[in-house]
Amino acid sequence: MSDNLLEIKDLSRIFDISKPWLNRLIEREDRRLLRAVNDVSLNIKRGETFALVGESGSGKSTIAKVIVGLLAASSGEIRFDGVNLAEQSPTAMRNIRRRYQMIFQDPFASLNPRWRVRDIIAEPLRKFGMGDMEGSSQKRVDELLELVGLSAKDGSKFPHEFSGGQRQRIAIARVLSSKPEFIVCDEPTSALDVSVQAQILNLMRDLQDDFGLTYLFISHDLSVVRHMANRIGVLYLGRLVEVSDSKEMFRNPRHPYTQMLLEAVPDLDMTGRTRVKAAGEIPNPITPPSGCTFHPRCPLADAHCKANIPPVVESDLGAVACFKAT
Amino acid sequence: MSTDYQTNEAKSLLRRVLDSDIWYSFKKSKVTMVAAGVALIIFLAALLAPLLAPHNPFDLASLSLMDSLLPPSWTGMGDPRYLLGTDDQGRDVLSTILYGSRISIAVGLASVAFAAVLGITLGLVAGYMGGAVDAVIMRVADVQLSFPAILIALLIDGTISGLTGGVNREETAFTVLVISIGLSFWVQYARTVRSSTLVERDKEYVQAARLIGLHPFLIMLRHVLPNVMGPVLVIATINLALAIITEATLSFLGVGMPSTQPSLGTMIRIGNDFLFSGEWWITLFPGALLAVLVLAVNLLGDWLRDALNPKLR
Numbered sequence: 065m066s067d068n069l070l071e072i073k074d075l076s077r078i079f080d081i082s083k084p085w086l087n088r089l090i091e092r093e094d095r096r097l098l099r100a101v102n103d104v105s106l107n108i109k110r111g112e113t114f115a116l117v118g119e120s121g122s123g124k125s126t127i128a129k130v131i132v133g134l135l136a137a138s139s140g141e142i143r144f145d146g147v148n149l150a151e152q153s154p155t156a157m158r159n160i161r162r163r164y165q166m167i168f169q170d171p172f173a174s175l176n177p178r179w180r181v182r183d184i185i186a187e188p189l190r191k192f193g194m195g196d197m198e199g200s201s202q203k204r205v206d207e208l209l210e211l212v213g214l215s216a217k218d219g220s221k222f223p224h225e226f227s228g229g230q231r232q233r234i235a236i237a238r239v240l241s242s243k244p245e246f247i248v249c250d251e252p253t254s255a256l257d258v259s260v261q262a263q264i265l266n267l268m269r270d271l272q273d274d275f276g277l278t279y280l281f282i283s284h285d286l287s288v289v290r291h292m293a294n295r296i297g298v299l300y301l302g303r304l305v306e307v308s309d310s311k312e313m314f315r316n317p318r319h320p321y322t323q324m325l326l327e328a329v330p331d332l333d334m335t336g337r338t339r340v341k342a343a344g345e346i347p348n349p350i351t352p353p354s355g356c357t358f359h360p361r362c363p364l365a366d367a368h369c370k371a372n373i374p375p376v377v378e379s380d381l382g383a384v385a386c387f388k389a390t
Numbered sequence: 391m392s393t394d395y396q397t398n399e400a401k402s403l404l405r406r407v408l409d410s411d412i413w414y415s416f417k418k419s420k421v422t423m424v425a426a427g428v429a430l431i432i433f434l435a436a437l438l439a440p441l442l443a444p445h446n447p448f449d450l451a452s453l454s455l456m457d458s459l460l461p462p463s464w465t466g467m468g469d470p471r472y473l474l475g476t477d478d479q480g481r482d483v484l485s486t487i488l489y490g491s492r493i494s495i496a497v498g499l500a501s502v503a504f505a506a507v508l509g510i511t512l513g514l515v516a517g518y519m520g521g522a523v524d525a526v527i528m529r530v531a532d533v534q535l536s537f538p539a540i541l542i543a544l545l546i547d548g549t550i551s552g553l554t555g556g557v558n559r560e561e562t563a564f565t566v567l568v569i570s571i572g573l574s575f576w577v578q579y580a581r582t583v584r585s586s587t588l589v590e591r592d593k594e595y596v597q598a599a600r601l602i603g604l605h606p607f608l609i610m611l612r613h614v615l616p617n618v619m620g621p622v623l624v625i626a627t628i629n630l631a632l633a634i635i636t637e638a639t640l641s642f643l644g645v646g647m648p649s650t651q652p653s654l655g656t657m658i659r660i661g662n663d664f665l666f667s668g669e670w671w672i673t674l675f676p677g678a679l680l681a682v683l684v685l686a687v688n689l690l691g692d693w694l695r696d697a698l699n700p701k702l703r
Binding site: 129132133134157158161162165166168169170173174175176177178179187188191192235238242 | 593594595597598599600601602603604613616617
């Protein structure tokens, strides 16, 4: 058994955002392609929490959707527990699908408003044929509700009767019902109040300890990431610019973009120090800058950076894609 | 444990209806309550026609041409047995209206159900699948929408009658009417359902269902369908009035129900021939009932549209 639960190699996802065929023909325009994810490679170890951070439009959610199969990869491969997901037969995929799940960002959209909570949680059970007997699936739903801090009686209610935090708990109960090993969390707390965020994050950590879960945690909130992650990958414009241990990254960020992000984190320790603002905006991914895509915002950039794409260099400290990194 | 849940649900269903915004807005609107009352009376009268009607207009043995074209009884020239007079065959107008509204309402309900099932299915598939399937279905819908519904219904009715050679007209008239009216009304359902489906399709609960590998057909049926049914209910109510009118129009034009099984439209057509010779009652009473029925159903539809529209609350 390999140490890595998930291995992603040279993953790219390209969106075709061209105008319709007839418009292109008449207006003599070419196809327009958007590379949302660009040659991303990463490994996630069994039992760890790997965080992906980046600004809006950096491709975080696209990676999540490609991993769980909601979007097809344009190129590259995804190996889950050693098997290439693209090569599996439909019957084999049925078994593999049970083993990964996803927690969505918006708990107000992720639960079907017409379904009772009990049915929402039991849906994966029914799909994967777990707990076929009437009673056993009912019992499992009650257990799950109590596991996430709700009451078994809540099963007969509808999602609109719950608050955002409670809904996210229901979403977590649904995710856990099929006993997955790997859970993709796509900004699971960004739609919640700060006070509720901590409860949900702590619940997720407890569940991780109890069930030995592996998380891919996607967020733009670095303080949340610091709380949750063992390792962090920083995305910029669809490329992974730095991967390293959580502690190492916060102590010693090596990529200038990571440094800029960390500068912008609100932090009590920093009182009195002048903060360097995150300068500029993420460029348009349809026409990305040449060379290192970060060079228009980078304080260290020179002519070499503008012309060449920096390769990802691995070292003991982690991986970084920057010519200037030390 | 599970029975405990069920009693809870049964209780909460009644409570939910009584506590709901819809029930509240129903109680607030006098017009709607009157319309609902009128519609209910007409529906019940139509349903119970065999019990309520003083005569059976389909029993040919009971008809006598001696009794034909009698005016309503209160005019003094009529016969007390025939309250609203008789038609040219000697059929009691009141009984024929009761049986006729039965046919009209049955055609209306059946064609609305047919149009709704067809339209919802095609709209769901078009919205959820997208791409070429969507394009083909919606272009057909667009083309059909550029013709008046009555013209489509006439065309389909004519085609089916032509294919069957007009034989067994009396037995097939009902089915042919339902198919032709249904086929001319499906577009509205399909367009509405498609646009709601486009919104629901990208919501995260649908993604969660896709993620566990649920078949697209099941996702449409279990997840998307219950969430796009609200507007359909409104369209169906308003279309019921339209379908009844369309049936009456087709019957008036002579391509609908035959005169042996008269619907309200057929009766109006028959009476129309006698209108200028002074026998006004044959056409007036079915015409008035048709107008009242359509008005009541339309008012209900308008109210439902407003009650379900969150922007007007």
